[in-house]
Structure formats: structure tokens, C-alpha cells
Amino acid sequence: MGSEALLTNAIPKPQNIENVAADSSQISENGPPIQNCIMHQLIVQGNIQNGHHIENGSLHENADGFSVRRLQLSDHKKGFVELLGQLSPTRPLSQEEFQERFAELVSMGPDHHICVIEDPVSCQVVATGSIFIERKFIRGCSKVGHIEDVVVDKGARGLRLGHRVVKHLVDHAKATGCYKVVLYCKPELREFYQKCGFMEKNVQMAFYF
Amino acid sequence: MGSEALLTNAIPKPQNIENVAADSSQISENGPPIQNCIMHQLIVQGNIQNGHHIENGSLHENADGFSVRRLQLSDHKKGFVELLGQLSPTRPLSQEEFQERFAELVSMGPDHHICVIEDPVSCQVVATGSIFIERKFIRGCSKVGHIEDVVVDKGARGLRLGHRVVKHLVDHAKATGCYKVVLYCKPELREFYQKCGFMEKNVQMAFYF
Numbered sequence: 001m002g003s004e005a006l007l008t009n010a011i012p013k014p015q016n017i018e019n020v021a022a023d024s025s026q027i028s029e030n031g032p033p034i035q036n037c038i039m040h041q042l043i044v045q046g047n048i049q050n051g052h053h054i055e056n057g058s059l060h061e062n063a064d065g066f067s068v069r070r071l072q073l074s075d076h077k078k079g080f081v082e083l084l085g086q087l088s089p090t091r092p093l094s095q096e097e098f099q100e101r102f103a104e105l106v107s108m109g110p111d112h113h114i115c116v117i118e119d120p121v122s123c124q125v126v127a128t129g130s131i132f133i134e135r136k137f138i139r140g141c142s143k144v145g146h147i148e149d150v151v152v153d154k155g156a157r158g159l160r161l162g163h164r165v166v167k168h169l170v171d172h173a174k175a176t177g178c179y180k181v182v183l184y185c186k187p188e189l190r191e192f193y194q195k196c197g198f199m200e201k202n203v204q205m206a207f208y209f
Numbered sequence: 210m211g212s213e214a215l216l217t218n219a220i221p222k223p224q225n226i227e228n229v230a231a232d233s234s235q236i237s238e239n240g241p242p243i244q245n246c247i248m249h250q251l252i253v254q255g256n257i258q259n260g261h262h263i264e265n266g267s268l269h270e271n272a273d274g275f276s277v278r279r280l281q282l283s284d285h286k287k288g289f290v291e292l293l294g295q296l297s298p299t300r301p302l303s304q305e306e307f308q309e310r311f312a313e314l315v316s317m318g319p320d321h322h323i324c325v326i327e328d329p330v331s332c333q334v335v336a337t338g339s340i341f342i343e344r345k346f347i348r349g350c351s352k353v354g355h356i357e358d359v360v361v362d363k364g365a366r367g368l369r370l371g372h373r374v375v376k377h378l379v380d381h382a383k384a385t386g387c388y389k390v391v392l393y394c395k396p397e398l399r400e401f402y403q404k405c406g407f408m409e410k411n412v413q414m415a416f417y418f
Contacts, residue, residue, distance in 0.1 A: 198414035205407035
């Protein structure tokens with residue numbers, strides 16, 4: 001499905017990057033070990049500049065400690081699959097199953113991209129979205145980006161993480177030369193996507209086996 | 210775009226397989242050389258059985274001489290790109306451009322499939338549709354088929370060629386293990402796709418660069 005579980009009736013949970021850096025022991029006690037946390041990595045590596053950091057050549061917003069980055073194998077243990085379960089029925093995946101599908105998608109290079117946002121305190125994945133790039137013959141061998149599976153954790157809604165995910169995916173589509181990006185969503189999410197710069201187009205039809 | 214140009218207000222143009230076989234010289238005079246025509250190939254190879262033929266391991270309907278087959282490089286000279294122009298703005302492609310995109314898509318194996326229907330008399334491509342298979346993590350590493358760019362030539366509408374194209378693509382999705390197939394279309398095509406077994410689902414949103 002396209003983008004179905006998003007930010008409504010959510011309570012903002014602002015995170016403060018300075019507080020995270022200043023009292024890591026407290027975080028370590030309250031959540032996963034700090035050495036596993038992306039925020040800790042960023043602080044140690046000192047690669048936060050002007051509210052952004054650069055990782056693997058991609059620019060990620062990082063104003064409040066919630067950074068958008070590409071899906072990693074380690075996200076299997078950070079609640080990525082469980083997060084998708086808030087969008088669509090999803091059984092648990094073994095490490096091997098996850099790794100196999102991950103490898104298939106990575107082999108597609110920039111034609112398939114999954115991004116995540118990790119909570120800097122809990123070190124759990126709290127938002128994700130994916131895009132695949134379709135190569136066409138029309139419009140002079142054009143490309144179209146298809147956004148899929150956008151979901152924000154119920155406990156992290158109201159932080160505009162969905163906007164960041166969608167913006168990241170749209171930016172990816174633009175960088176790969178797409179002339180447009182499309183997605184399908186429930187009617188009640190029209191307004192959210194309109195705020196992200198999308199306009200309503202056609203209707204979606206589905207055939208189930 | 211999904212599936213936009215289809216069979217409305219069309220005049221049926223029945224083709225008779227026996228006539229084609231019986232007077233090939235006439236066809237040769239009125240259209241492209243008969244040796245380039247798929248009908249001629251089928252007759253010579255004698256692989257028409259019970260209204261179907263098998264090519265490259267795929268079953269194609271062939272009751273009236275209009276067979277569904279996979280896109281071939283030679284379709285560049287059979288009006289394939291011009292046919293797509295009835296769906297979306299499409300400039301002419303050079304042989305090299307066509308070949309390059311063709312090779313990219315073929316390298317995806319069954320994860321990308323374009324089918325065409327060739328007119329057995331004119332030997333021109335008169336219908337086409339494509340599908341790409343998206344690999345997901347949800348639903349136990351499931352797959353979803355995405356149908357795109359379904360179009361039937363204005364002069365060949367009313368022959369149910371659109372139904373054949375869609376059925377072929379749905380069959381392909383099923384064969385590759387998809388749990389569903391989706392597409393988006395203009396609201397006026399709802400009924401056509403409902404007759405093909407689809408049900409209306411969500412709304413499509415688009416972002417243009």
C-alpha cells in the first residue's frame with residue numbers, strides 16, 4: 001500500500017540534542033546502550049554541521065536529533081519490521097529473511113531506496129518510507145518515482161517526521177532524474193500530501209489474488 | 210501514468226486468421242512485408258493450437274490473430290513508441306535510445322515486463338501495457354505488481370485488446386508471486402478495470418518537478 005499510517009492526533013515529543021549530549025548516562029539507563037545509538041555516533045564523530053550531517057554522500061536533516069538515513073541491516077533489530085506492521089499486516093522476519101530482501105533491494109542501487117528515522121533516545125526506527133524508480137519509454141525515456149510504505153510510529157506522530165520522510169524521498173526522485181513522483185493514499189491523507197506539495201490525480205484500482 | 214487511453218467509442222475491426230493465411234500476397238502489398246509479421250511467423254512455425262500459442266514459455270491468447278507477446282527490439286519499427294504517444298507526450302526515440310532503455314528493462318528479468326499486441330495484418334503494435342514487480346518487507350517479504358502505461362491504438366479499440374493486455378499482466382504478477390496488482394487510472398476507466406476484476410481503492414497523489 002502507499003502511505004496509510006501517519007500523523008494525526010499526535011502529541012509532540014520534542015527532543016533536545018544538547019540534553020542528549022550532556023547526560024548520556026541517563027539515556028543509557030533509560031534506553032538501549034548509548035554506544036548503539038546513532039545520536040551517540042554523531043556526537044562522537046562530530047559531523048553535525050548547521051543542523052545537518054552527511055552520511056554516505058547523502059544530506060540528512062538533523063535539527064532536532066531525528067535524522068533521515070538509508071535503511072541499514074542493523075535496523076532489523078531496531079523495530080523496522082514492527083513499524084511496518086502499523087501500516088500493513090506484517091509477520092516477524094528472521095534475520096536471514098530480512099537480509100535476503102535487503103540484499104535484493106540494495107542490488108537495485110538508487111532505483112530502490114528505503115529511508116528511516118531513528119529516535120535518538122530509544123535508538124528505535126520511528127519512521128520510514130520507500131521509493132522505487134520506474135524507467136519508462138514515454139516522455140523521452142523518462143523516470144517516475146513511486147513512493148510506498150510511509151509510516152510514522154504511533155508514539156512519534158506530531159513531530160513532522162512524515163514530512164521529512166516524504167521530502168527525503170521526493171529529493172531522491174529528483175536526484176535520480178524523475179519528472180514526477182506518485183503515490184496512493186487513503187482519502188483522509190490528501191491534505192497531508194498536499195502540504196508536502198502533491199496534488200490529487202487519479203484513482204487507484206487493486207486486484208487481489 | 211497508469212492506464213489512460215482505452216477502448217471507448219471504437220469500431221470493431223474483426224480479423225480472420227484464415228484469410229490472412231490464404232492471401233498473404235495481398236497483405237504484403239497493403240502493409241509491411243509479410244515475412245516481418247507475427248501472424249506469418251505463427252503460420253510457418255505451426256505453433257497455433259486451440260486458439261493459443263506458446264512463445265518463450267508464455268501462453269498467449271490468439272483466438273482472432275491478435276496475440277499478446279513480450280516487447281521485442283523490433284517493435285521500435287512497429288509503432289510502439291508512437292502508440293505510447295496516445296497515452297502521454299512522447300517524442301520519437303532513436304534506435305539507440307530505444308535499445309538502451311530496452312536493455313535496462315530486460316536486465317530486470319521478470320520484475321519488469323512489457324507486453325504488446327501486434328495487428329496480424331498491418332504488423333503494427335496496437336496495444337501495450339507494462340508491469341513492474343515491487344519487492345516489499347511487509348506481509349512476509351511480499352511482492353506487488355504495478356501496472357503502467359496500458360494503451361490501445363485508437364483504430365483498434367472495441368476488440369477487447371485492453372482486457373487481454375490487462376489479463377496478461379495480471380497473470381504475470383500472479384506467476385511471479387505477487388499478492389496483489391495495483392494501478393491508477395482516470396475515474397472514467399473505473400468500470401473497465403472493474404470488469405477486469407479490479408476494485409477501487411485509494412486516491413493517487415502526484416508531485417511534478
